[in-house]
Amino acid sequence: MENSTRLDLYRQMVLIRTFEETILREYHADKAPIWDIGAGLIPGEMHLSAGQEPVAVAVCANLTPDDAVTATHRPHHFAIAHGMSLERLAAEIYGREDGLGRGRGGHMHLFDPSIHFSCSGIIAEGYPPALGQAFAFKSKGSQAVAVAVTGEGAANQGAFHESLNLAAAWRLPVVFVIEDNDWAISVPRSLSTSVASNAERAKAYGIPGERIEDNSLEDIFAAAKRAVDRARSGGGPTLLEVHTLRLWGHFEGDAQGYRPDLDGVAQRDPLPAYEMHLRALGVADDDVIKGAVTEAQARVEAAISFAKSSPIPEPSSATRYVFS
Amino acid sequence: MVKIETSPQQVTSRKLTVSKAMVEGIAQEMERDPSVIVLGEDVGAYGGIFSSTTGLLERFGPGRILDTPISETAFIGLGTGAAVEGMRPIVELMFVDFFGVAMDQIYNHMAKIHYESGGNVLVPMVLMTAVGGGYSDGAQHSQCLWGTFAHLPGMKVVVPSSPADAKGLMISAIRDENPVVYMFHKGVMGLPWMTKSTHALGDVPEESYTVPIGKAxxxxxxxxxxxxxxxxxxxxxxxxxxxxxxxxxxxxxxxxxxxxxxxxxxxxxxxxxxxxxxxxxxxxxxxxxxxxxxxxxxxxxxxxxxxxxxxxxxxxxxxxxxxxxxxxxxxxxxxxxxxxxxxxx
The missing domain is CATH 3.40.50.920 (Rossmann fold)
Structure with missing residues (x-):
């Protein structure tokens, strides 16, 4: 990997983390003293992606805005890594008119056709539409690929298996990515999954499968490059599973009492680890790191400020956009 | 009742069954618009279990008429994704009774993406499906269920009864920028192997025309x-x-x-x-x-x-x-x- 790429991906991870930390703070700020999930400027469920940044930045580094990404209920890291406007993302999270969905979607339902980005809040159900995007790309003779993301819990859902089979049978340009963060909300993979690695399940569909350990940005980048190149050159789909880390709860408000690994979580945080790696390589020093943080803070602040100043949707417009 | 695109003098019609009228509507749109494709179970060589796609494979080839695996979730979702990218897929759900295995792709994805995106994403897709009983096919193959689809927001629902409407509504459904569920009763199709309804055969203009969706x-x-x-x-x-x-x-x-x-x-x-x-x-x-x-x-x-x-x-x-x-x-x-x-x- 080029050092310039390393630095770029590090900066993206800092941006994502800064965004998630800011949303975390903003989300809880007006839910005190009594915590009510529906209260405040950001109401509803909130699934933040801290700890999973390496997957998004390393996969998306192999993509262009012509490629499609379908993300999950925990989508911010992939949205930002694929190039979504922070302003319009933040405005959607705040439920404002300038949001990607004019406040109709919310943080689990982000759609940005300019970068072929979409989400599904339903486990594994983002896979089938990705097949259709890949099919459309192939039909048009374009080199674009579709990346479909789920968590490891979704690998036990029918949509997952149907999609792998169909994509393989039709040799569609898809890269299936599983973010294994160990926890399907509160259920550990040991209780839910019949195989040690979901990458093994690729064999059942006659496609390559690869598991990447340790949330390793550079290993993910290399594996994703192989998978994306294969898809672009007509070689069909690949299944990648990344062992990543859910740094925080499943959703904000999740006390995680079920989680015995909580004490060690901070030590597994991939961001300081990658920072140390860059320092060791001589790619980053104090100035570079401080610069990345400062720049990220400025961009996120601007996005939050844009969101907060965007109009609240008119109640009378609630029934608009059901049909075009 | 029907909106003919050519002048009335040019209109010639002949009697067709509902199934032949539907297929004609699909074929004319496929000729006109290369983004129209048909996919589903047995829509290719078989021609659709209820003759909704007869002859299309021979005319348009396997790149546009696609037999799918028995994976309704995967292929209905595929239709949605292809529609999002600008294609106009016609996806057949063989019996409406099978919606249970794929409803999430229908009502949470196909039907909601336009709204959730604040109107920024279009899903111009037709989900066509056979409905109805009357031939002793039992509880899992005889339902109509149009009320279920009509109850859930984001899908247009059309239910033709005559050959002329079957063609014109199909063409309207394909051209619509929204998802349209096109529900054809097996008993109106004019199939040779089912109780005949005399109304299943009727005059159908040869030209392409639309019947407006939403007009009784x-x-x-x-x-x-x-x-x-x-x-x-x-x-x-x-x-x-x-x-x-x-x-x-x-x-x-x-x-x-x-x-x-x-x-x-x-x-x-x-x-x-x-x-x-x-x-x-x-x-x-x-x-x-x-x-x-x-x-x-x-x-x-x-x-x-x-x-x-x-x-x-x-x-x-x-x-x-x-x-x-x-x-x-x-x-x-x-x-x-x-x-x-x-x-x-």
Whole structure:
């Protein structure tokens, strides 16, 4: 990997983390003293992606805005890594008119056709539409690929298996990515999954499968490059599973009492680890790191400020956009 | 009733069955627009179990007419994704009864993406599906279920009964920028291996034309009683109306043709004229279309009715297998005639 790429991906991870930390703070700020999930400027469920940044930045580094990404209920890291406007993302999270969905979607339902980005809040159900995007790309003779993301819990859902089979049978340009963060909300993979690695399940569909350990940005980048190149050159789909880390709860408000690994979580945080790696390589020093943080803070602040100043949707417009 | 794109002098028509009219509509759109594709189970070499795609594979090839694995979730979702990227997929769900294995892709994805995106993403897709009973196919292969689809926001729902409408509504559905669920009753298709309805064969213009989605048709004018119905029940209602005319009862038969959008105005106008209402619906009775029609009258002006309305629907029971039992649940001509006589009494 080029050092310039390393630095770029590090900066993206800092941006994502800064965004998630800011949303975390903003989300809880007006839910005190009594915590009510529906209260405040950001109401509803909130699934933040801290700890999973390496997957998004390393996969998306192999993509262009012509490629499609379908993300999950925990989508911010992939949205930002694929190039979504922070302003319009933040405005959607705040439920404002300038949001990607004019406040109709919310943080689990982000759609940005300019970068072929979409989400599904339903486990594994983002896979089938990705097949259709890949099919459309192939039909048009374009080199674009579709990346479909789920968590490891979704690998036990029918949509997952149907999609792998169909994509393989039709040799569609898809890269299936599983973010294994160990926890399907509160259920550990040991209780839910019949195989040690979901990458093994690729064999059942006659496609390559690869598991990447340790949330390793550079290993993910290399594996994703192989998978994306294969898809672009007509070689069909690949299944990648990344062992990543859910740094925080499943959703904000999740006390995680079920989680015995909580004490060690901070030590597994991939961001300081990658920072140390860059320092060791001589790619980053104090100035570079401080610069990345400062720049990220400025961009996120601007996005939050844009969101907060965007109009609240008119109640009378609630029934608009059901049909075009 | 039909909007012909050419001048009237050029219009030539001949008699086609509903299935042939549907296929003609699909083929004409495929000729016109290379982004139209058809996918589903047995839509290729077989030509659709209910002849909805006969001959299309030979004409358009396997790149545009695609047999899928038995994976409704995967291939309906594939249709949605392809539509999002600008294609116009026609996806066949072989029997509507199978929606249970794939409903998430239908109502949470196909139907909601446009809204969730604040109108920024279009899903111009047709989900066509066979509905209805009457041939002893049992509880899992005989349902209509259009009320279920119409209840959930974000999908247009069309239900043709005549060959001309079948073609024109198909062309409208393909051209629509929204997802359209196109529900064809097996009994209206004119299939050689099923009980024939004489109304399954009718004049169909050769040219391409559209029938507007959301506009009901008065298929028979009358002054005594309004029969609001759709699909195969239109055929039965027209036959019953002929019989009752001999007794001096003049029925006005309203073929809804679309459930979403629903042509409330035509229903109200007809009931205002006749003062009597029978709803004939081959879907389950409770919480569905027949109740919705009643609500239209109740909300607008209950005094339009000079006597209580009647409903002829499938009672709230699974569709039975035995012929004697199945016929007892379906809205047969006998039950329709009895209901009309009741409101005339």
């Amino acid at each position: 048709a008065i298929t028979r004018s009358g002054t005594d009683v309004t029969v609001v119905t759709l699909s195969l029940s239109v055929h039965h209602s027209l036959d019953v109306a002929d019989e009752l005319a001999k007794e001096g009862i003049e029925c006005e038969v309203v073929d809804l043709r679309s459930l979403v959008p629903l042509d409330r105005a035509t229903v109200l106008e007809s009931v205002a004229k006749t003062g009597r209402l029978v709803v004939v619906d081959e879907d389950y009775q409770s919480f569905g279309l027949s109740g919705e029609i009643a609500a239209i009258i109740a909300e607008e002006d209950p005094r339009l009715l000079r006597c209580p309305m009647k409903r002829v629907c499938v009672p709230d029971t699974p569709i039975p297998y035995a012929r004697s039992l199945e016929q007892a649940t379906l809205p047969t001509p006998t039950r329709i005639a009895a209901a009309i006589r009741d409101v005339m009494a």
